[in-house]
Amino acid sequence: MKNQGADILKGSSLSVTSSRKAILDIFLGSDNALAHQDIENIAKQYDRVTIYRTLQTFLEKGIIHSIPTTDNIIKYALCSDMCITTGHHHDNHVHFLCDDCGKTVCLDEVSIPNVNLPKGFVKKEINMVVNGICNSCQK
Amino acid sequence: MKNQGADILKGSSLSVTSSRKAILDIFLGSDNALAHQDIENIAKQYDRVTIYRTLQTFLEKGIIHSIPTTDNIIKYALCSDMCITTGHHHDNHVHFLCDDCGKTVCLDEVSIPNVNLPKGFVKKEINMVVNGICNSCQK
């Protein structure tokens, strides 16, 4: 756990730079998905463009996945080990967006149910986002 | 079917203006969901701001619903009659985004399967978007 970030980067054959380590550490230390803007607010020392490019690189390498939300803000969260080792995404879990606190979380233990499409449609990827009240906003 | 647009507007207690009629007609005549930009390209005579505000109004009145897509472009599609008459959304269908032609369609006949959330999470709304190849792009 000492240099987890650097290890992940090396494992994805990315050079280890301070911005990549910093951004990866932010994800490793967060329990919810983050928007570009969140990263910008936390890692203020890095240029906006660098953050865009880093998120793009992480997506391509399967280090993070993106979550399309109803409020038009893409959020990003760490992928499971399998995405990272194989280099492509195996994220089949449901995402939850809390209408109260605004946090988006990966429900890793809830897998997306199968669905039958009409004839002629070929499914490649499914996204399921549930809105509501999260467990920590429940009174 | 003569003045369908105007009727929908009146039914939602909105004043009937030329921009609202025009934008509503675009939806009525389209078989796929449209992005803000699509509307702008078709209804060139209206101001960008008017289109933003009109889409917002239509959303609030339950005339259209929005579809969060993986490519960070919100698309809009007409709601079923029930949304319009009750004034809030009853859209429980799956959406399909074609990776080939880029079109987003409502699969009105495919309803979103139920999913069990962990203890403490309360579900209010579910979105399910499937990516892949649509029926008309199939060779």
Place this chain on the structure above:
DNA sequence: AGTATTTTGCAACAAAGTTGCAAATCCAAT
């Protein structure tokens, strides 16, 4: 340590979305 390759920050730009306000339009009452 020296060099080739990759990454970063900056500047400049393009696209997307927001707000205030005055003019135009709409609607309902006369």
Place this chain on the structure above:
DNA sequence: ATTGGATTTGCAACTTTGTTGCAAAATACT
């Protein structure tokens, strides 16, 4: 049909978000 009040629109100005080219800096490799 005309009028007056309320709503909607277009415009201008602005903020936020995302993109691109390029030189300087950092990284990886020998």
